[in-house]
Amino acid sequence: MGFEIGDSRRSKELGRGLNSEKVVDSFVSMIADNVKAMECEKIVGAGYLAPYLIPEIAKIAKVDYVVPERSEAVCAIGAAVSKVSLMLHARYDTEKGIAIYDGILEKCPFRTGSIPKDEDLIEAAKRKVVEIAKNFGEEDVGEIKVLDFSSFTVVKGGMKRGVIADITLQIEPGIRYGRAKGVL
Structure with a gap:
């Protein structure tokens, strides 16, 4: 050579x-x-x-x-495997009992008329991200980052009727770390 x-x-x-x-x-x-x-x-x-x-x-x-x-x-021998990268926008409307994930309407994971805490809303959205990632074959999604969060209580006739929350989350793009079986 x-x-x-x-x-x-x-x-x-x-x-x-x-x-x-x-x-x-x-x-x-x-x-x-x-x-x-x-x-x-x-x-x-x-x-x-x-x-x-x-x-x-x-x-x-x-x-x-x-x-x-x-x-x-x-000048190297190596391998890299990209991990699943995913961004999800979730909207919860507990007054109406609906959840919307990237424009797709689903049943809300919270009871209609309930007033869930912000942390519970975020956790529900994170569970949805994990569910979607697992449907794509990802086993370990790692950290899910909250990019944006806003919520307000729906009040009608002087009574609290529910919560509307918008949450944007992301599994950031990157390389999956760890080793495959048999690699030194």
Whole structure:
């Protein structure tokens, strides 16, 4: 190849007695097993060795792959899995007994005419976010951030009739941290 990466003298010293082909095959198998476990459809490779390793990993894992042009500039082998990113706007109207999630009308999780606390309204909306995320296969949603919250008590004829609350929540985009089974 004509390229040198890292400390070649030290690598040769440490590599004496190792069957490099066996080490590479073991690495490729371990990564392929983890790709299978994640049930993804496609992997993206980057780094100097990606054009050589990624096709083999994809073949064993039975998935599609992409090695972007100039990906060797990354100089690393690794994997990242994006987590579910979700924003939800919830409106609760306990006077009418309705809940609206991103424009979709549902039955309110609170008794009609009740005056729930702000914390209870937020928790109900968070439960809905978790429910939606789980429907997309997400097991651990992590932190759910409240972006906006407002509520007021509905008063008619001098009597409290319910609460109307608007809540916007988000599971922020990002990378899922942790390790897949078998990864060192």
